[in-house]
Amino acid sequence: MSNPATLAVTAAGADAAAGMMSDPRGARPRKILSRRNIFIYGTLTVVALYYLLPLYVMVVTSLKGMPEIRVGNVFAPPLEITFEPWVKAWAKACTGLNCDGLSRGFWNSVRITVPSVIISIAIASINGYALANWRFKGANLFFTILIVGAFIPYQVMIYPVVIILRELGVYGTLTGLVIVHTIFGMPINTLLFRNYFASVPEELFKAARVDGAGFWGIYFRIMMPMSLPIFVVAMIIQVTGIWNDFLFGVVYTKPETYPMTVQLNNIVNSVQGVKEYNVNMAATIITGLVPLLVYFISGKLFVRGIAAGAVKG
Amino acid sequence: MASVSIRNLDLSFGDVKVLQNLNLEIEEGEFLVLLGSSGCGKSTLLNCIAGLLDITDGQIFINDHNVTWEQPKDRGIGMVFQSYALYPQMTVEGNLAFGLKNARVPRDEITKRIKETAELLHIEPLLKRKPAQLSGGQRQRVAIGRALVRDVDIFLFDEPLSNLDAKLRAELRVEIKRLHQQLDSNTMIYVTHDQIEAMTLADRIAIMRGGAVQQLAAPHTIYDKPLNKYVAGFIGSPSINFLDGTIEAGTNPVFVAGDSRIGLNRYEFSNGGTMPEKATFGMRPEHVAVGEQASGQPFTAEISIEVVEPMGADTLVWSHLGGQEFRFRIDGQTKLSSGEKVIIGFDPARASLFDADTELRL
Structure with missing residues (x-):
């Protein structure tokens, strides 16, 4: 019984017990x-x-x-x-010759934004996918050119684009503006998608190739379903960017095809008569409502997308 | 008939040569393990066989078809990856069916094959689950199933067990071996850095280093008769002892390291008798006998023990022989303590002797 080793262990145990009795360490x-x-x-x-x-x-x-x-x-x-100012801003305020309020510009903006967002995201995501996963010859050069394009100030390109659109016969039309938005959204969105697809494990891509999926098969059935978060991010960037755009809208469209932002400017900056502050405020809020809604709705989706992606697959 | 045949394969990324003039013939139904430390090109070689990397030069034949420029899907291969690489948005069933759908297999045939595969791998209860809801072992089973369901001739495994814990790894290792026995006409090529996996699974092992195959042989040949010093040092745990010394040639050649003289008349020279002056003598720690058992050995020496590392079943003892570090393994029951002097002995016939300059086996 009186084995010295056992005794030593017992003593150590007693010390530990005494330690437990004392106050906890660290701050409350x-x-x-x-x-x-x-x-x-x-x-x-x-x-x-x-x-x-x-x-x-x-x-x-x-x-x-x-x-x-x-x-x-x-x-x-x-x-x-x-609510009179709101009604007036939407339906009766005068912008130049037309006195039908912001409603005309709203529908113009919708017809500009929806196709621009869809087309630019579709092309940019395929660009990004090709650049990240199918490293074709010259991929890096192509990517560099695209990124350099993103750093050239818009002002430099305004007039050349006018000429191009005129030659194409789409100057002043909604189609022309959609083309412009699609092209100018390309660098940032391609970068976004490329980086996201590059973070998808390469083995997944290899497995799909061994399983016989081709370029489009992998894109539509493997990459796209996995990438909801980045599609939502790109959508937020594009919707707010295109909806809020003023410069391209004012340069490349005519009064009948003015987007909402240009109309808003015409209402707020009109110099005739009394400044109707209440109408101006209402018009501004109406114009800002769409990006705001996009943030609220897709913000939730975005968080959910990230959370779903965070579970290691 | 060779199932996979690789001829003069070269692969470079820019100026970096990853694989150089590599030749490999793999028989039908063979289990070949590509073994090597990281960066030796073993996974790269596997990717070349799969068609996931375009090779720079050379040719690859699968079942006597030249598949050098064929797409992965047309090569009749199935591949299992280290990270499982299951499609996260699909159920297990969807993962298994993906390759079959791409190959336009009829629907009832897909259902039948999935059922068979699931039974074989015991994953039937998991079919409706998503990969995120599976444990690591289950995921790897599904990944193996995904290769199996496509009914291919050649299975490529890229370190399939490296992400699993030790216990699961042992279980799945046995399962892969069992699978290979069941599907005995399927060729398997298995990449690993784990020599235990290599020794237990392989029919033949190809030891790779720097983009070239160092030795291609059955596991026991590699263990007993390594072709060069690198292979000798790579295989075996604890690793082999190397003693640097000189050879006194003659009718009874002797290896001399410090004050130790090891007679080599029992050693089988494989190079036909030309003997270099300087050589390295390799002796595996597990082939050294101690105490009474040592006395019957052709070579004996008295050494003093420096460090004793008990590992349970056996004990590793560190000492010096001929002025150089020397380890040997003894039964876990044998009690030795540091500072003690003991007699050790071994049979030089079990040794491996290498030229000190070329590092090739003598």
Whole structure:
């Protein structure tokens, strides 16, 4: 029994037990109302207010009548809520010769954005897939040229593009603008897709090749279903970019085909008569609504896509 | 009839030569293991056979067809990858069916084949699951099934067990061996860096280094009669002892390392008797006898023990012989302690002797 080794072990055990009795080491978890938390949340609140205040002013002003606006207190909530400015902005405001409000521009923008987004994403994703997975001869050169293209300022290209569109006979039409948006969205989206597809394990691609899938088979049945998140990201970038575009819209279209942003500018910057601040505010909010909606809806999808992709397959 | 035949294969990426003038004949139904440390070109060679890499020069024949420029799908191969490479968005069934659908196999035939394969690999309960819902071992089973279901002649395994834990690895290793016995007309080419996998599975092993095959032989030949010093050092765990020394040629040649003189009259020279002055003597730790058993051996010496490493079943002992480090393996029951002096002995017939300059077997 009195084996020295056993005794030593027992003694060590007793020491360990004594250690367990003493207070736990390390600091306790912080309280919710610690100085640190107050500082962090305080800062965040101030910054959030700073960004939300203009939106608040816009919404409040758009709901006021002109007499109330002339009082001059921009932060005051409306005494009498009126939706008249919204209706006017949408259907009656004058932009140049037409007096049918933003509705015309809205549909123009839809007809520009939808095909541009679909075509540019379709081409860019195939570009990216080919560049990442099928390393053809000259792939790097092609990619470099594409990326360099992204760094050339738009202003330089405006007039040459006008000539090209004129020669193609699509200058001033929606088709012309769709082509322009598709081309100018190409570098960034190709880069985006290329990098995403490059992160897909190469063995997956090899397995599909051994299984007899070709270029399109692998793209449609392996790569595309795996890449929902990056398609959503590209869609957000393209929808907001094309919807918010002003420069191309104003250069490459005519009054009948003006996108919404150009019309908004014409409404807000009109110099005749009284400045209708409430109508301007309403028109601005309506124009900004689409990208906002895209963020809200696809933001959720985006997060879900990332979460689904994070599970190791 | 050779099932896979590789002739004068060269592969370069730019200026880097990855595979050089490689020749390999693989018999039908053979289990060939490509063994080597990382970067030796073994996976690259497998990718060339699969058609996933375009080779620079040379030719590849599969079942006597020249497939050098054929697409992977037309080569009659199935491939299993280290990372399983299952299509994450498809169920197990979808993964198995993918290759068959691409080959436009009729639907009822697909169902039948999937059923057979699932039975063979015991994955029937998993058919409706997604890969993310499977364990590593199950995933690799499905990956093997994906190759199997396509009814191919040649299976290519690219380190299939490296991502699994030790226990599962042992289980699946046996399963792959069993599978090979069941499908005895299927050729299997298996890439690994694990010498135990190589020794247990292979009919023949090709040891690769720097894009070239160092030795291609049955596992035991490679273990007993390595062709060069690299192969001798690569195969065997714990690794072989190398003693550098000189050879005193004559009717009774002797290898001299420090104060040790090892008679070589029992050693079978394979090079026809030309003897270099300097040589390296290789002796596996497990072929050294200690104590009473040592006394009957052709060569004996007294050494003092420096470090003892018990590993359970056996014990590895570190000492010096002829002024150089020398390890030997003894039964785990034998009790030795550092500082002790013991008699060791071995039979030089079991040794491997290499030219010190060319590193080739003598």
